[in-house]
Amino acid sequence: MGRVTQRRKVLRLSLDGQTNRRMDTLAAEEPLEIRLGAKAFSITMRTPGDDFDLVAGFLVSEGVVWEAAQLGAMRFCAGEDEQGRQTYNVIDAQLAPGVALPDTSLERHVYTSSSCGICGTASIDAVTKSSHFPILGADTADAGQDTGNDDGALAGNASPHLPLATLLSLPDKLRERQQVFDRTGGVHAAGLFSFDGELLCLREDVGRHNAVDKVVGWALREGRLPLSDTVLQVSGRASFELVQKAYLAGIPVLAAVSAPSSLAVELAEESGLTLAGFSRGNTVNIYAHPGRIIGAKVEIPL
Template sequence: MSHTRRRPGSTVRVRVREVDGTQVRYRDDVVATEEPLEIRVAWPGQPPRSLVVTMRTPGSDFELAAGFLRSEGLLQSPDQVVRIAYCTDPTLSSEQLYNVVTVDLAAPLVNPPAARYAAATAACGVCGKESLDELELRGCQPVLAGPVVDAAMLCALPDRLRAAQDVFSRTGGLHAAGLFSPDGELLCAREDIGRHNAVDKVVGWAFLDGRLPLSGCVLVTSGRAGYEIGQKALAAGIPLVAAVGAPSSLAVDLAERFGMTLVGFLRGERFVTYTHPERIESPRQSTPASETIAELS
């Protein structure tokens, strides 16, 4: 079978009809690419087996695969990974090229993937409070104390992440996740049509580079913070997660149980801390002049 398809990019050019009041015009536009990615795993004596299919924006696919496996507790060390590559199965159609990734492992998985891995969308997550008990049974531990960050520095991070969102600036259609140092340096930023995929790409980058646990880092995400964001941050050992949008109740429960600081509505100079506020240094409040005079008199 001849495989001639070019690797899909992060954007696709389309022709649109734009209406603005009584004005109508036709023009070219750019939209974010959304295509499926099938993640397969294999090890000696075991042929590749399909693990999950997720809708994603092409780019950093190997990091996405590694991050997903790490976030699901299937990998503990990058030494387990022999290689990650696009599948060369001759039965694949040209449309499937670059949409199937195989992770070759050095040894069998200790906990083989269960049947619950089937298909994932760009907004999927695991639901139910029993999921918190599952994380403990899987061996997830509370995060380390981590750093204390300045409130003003924290407020500056969404703009720094936005500045690194090249595809979003062209399409307006992607989420992003950014990993920052305690002093606000951007260490890694990834974009994807699914916010949880963006986090997996960041976690995969750190995992493959031997940086886990990320106990000295801050994770900032666009959009809301649901359970799946907290789960992936916990798997990477991130002590502070901040989202531009609102958190879910289960995300708050997860953060509280595992000692994570969870921040929501991080916009401008305002944010809301839902759990473990001790990691954020409160802004200094200026003393009104009348009170100062009263104290001196």
């Protein structure tokens, strides 16, 4: 298996004239080729580790699978670097009988960077996908209706309410468990939490979208989809792509420590997903569907 971190020599400079050479720990970044039935499907740059989760989550994000039974065996294919060492940089995934291969017009045979996102509004219609797990309860929640339930759950099949204090606690809980970031300072994190604030799964990667795919892939392989009673907390910004990944996994709340993009907000509004940004300390901005958040008075409805 590829290494999560690598050591490199650096020269440290300062304005007071001090210089020294030292070893620094860097987050590893290596290519991963994803094949479906021995056919090339995508190449992405990622931090090695939890690669099967990454592939499974990527296939959910592409709308290829949405149930664990649809994804068959995954295996590393043989591959060596210049020193003859196994690279573990190619995974072949087998789909279950009856699961259709993706339309070739959607295949990504080109290089995908670890910071990849959706670029340009002209491609939005082509990449926007319909979820098999519609997010329920947003309209009822936003109407501010009192269901009378002591446990905070909305009526019918709606997702539960999320206490504001719990939402605000998630960035610190995520940061406390970022082991690779502590060693490198160079990776993103995505954490899946229950509405009670319990951490269910955390993944780190040089690519924020990879970290989310690893979390969703873990959930798929554990048979947990749809994730209708969870919150996805991410360490960076909230892009269109991250909202879509949450939507396709049935996650009703996505929270980020930084800003969302305009397209992320638009997709969240359309899909019924609660989108939070700048979640830091005692404050947070709610950009779409604030009704799921309880514990604070909303005087001006969105």
